[in-house]
Amino acid sequence: MSWEGVLFIVVGALAGGFVNGLAGSGTALFALGFFLAALDPVSAVAVVSLMSVITGLQGLWEVRDALQVNVPRLLRFIIPGLAGVPVGISLLTFIDADTLKLVIAALLIVYGGFFSFRANLPRFERRTPVLDSGIGLIGGVLGGMASLSGAIPVIWCSMRPWPKAETRAVLQPFNVCVLFTTTAMLWWRGAYDGATVTAFLIALPASVLAAQGGLMVFRRISDNTFRRLLIGLSLLLGLGIAIRALV
Template sequence: MSAYAIAFILLGAFAGGFVNGLAGTGTALFALGFLLVALDPISAVAVVTLMSVATGMMGLWEVRAALKVNVARLMRFILPGLLGVPLGILALAHINADLLKLVIAALLVLYGGFFSFRANLPRFERRTPVLDSGVGLTGGILGGMAGLSGALPTIWCSTRPWPKAETRAVLQPYNVAVLSLTAAMLWHRGAYDSATLTAFVIALPVSFLSARIGLLVFRRVSDNLFRRILVGLSLLLGLGLLLDAIW
């Protein structure tokens, strides 16, 4: 592997690890562009998926106390999400994934763009168990179809005025669970060859270090600022998808 390729792998690892440490989601958004310079698309996705799971474990430890606050709410996201991944893979043969990405991108840009420049964020306070499960299922389906498992849960959680640890205690384990299943499916399909695993080993130490830095920043932001970070990530994710489609 050339020094040029290694440099881009390390840049992607740093960017993806930092945002995972800060927000508990968004690794692929910040890492994939760098890794695609060095690796083929399947290998890049495989590395980012494993990297998201590995750095996500650090985030789970950070919010270990908040994970116990509302286990039932967390399961309403995770269990439908795991069911949705294979459904999304099956649906991929019947739905245009590129068109789907454009629709999701437009939703993310509209939501993120609108609330990024408003003084007040949305405050959806009442319990919504059915909607929670629907968001979890849809996120899993989008993950299986287009690798977008975190898009809708990020929007949904940013509308809830939960403490930042509770918000992260939904997003982080949801992403770890869904992406672990995705990684297992990629492994079954033979995506993790020697070159891919080599790239992952190169990326892992840097992603751990940058995730640690992101966690230090997470501890210092307020609950309201954390919600704004999620809104900003929604906007960036949407813009990234739009640019990818145009390119």
């Protein structure tokens, strides 16, 4: 691998690791573009998936107390999400992934763009166990179909006036579980060859250190600031998805 390729991988790992540490989601948005400059698409996705799982474990430790606050709520997202991954993979033969990405991107851009510049944040306070499970299922299906597992859960969680630790205690384990499943399937398909493992080992130290930096910022921001961060991340995620799908 050339020094230029190594540089792209390190920069992508720093960007993806930092946003994972800060928000618990959005790693692929900030890392994948850099990785694709140095790796083929399958290897790039494989590295991002495994990197997201490893750096996500740091975020899980950060919110370990909040994870115990509402375990049933967390399971309402994770169990349908895991069930949705193979469904999404099977739907790939029937649905055009690029068209789906543009639809999801439009939703993220409209939502993120509208609320990013409003003084009042959206508030949805009542318990919605059925909707929570539906959001988890959609996230799992989109994860298997288009590697977009976090897109809809980020929107949903940013609408809930939960403390930032509780919000992250849903998003982080959900993404870790779905991406771990994706990683296992990629491994089963032989994606982790020597070149991919080498790229991952190059990315790992930078992503771990950058995630620690993101976690430091996460500890210092307020609950409302974190919600605004998720809304802004929705806008950036939508723009990133649209650009990749169109270009």
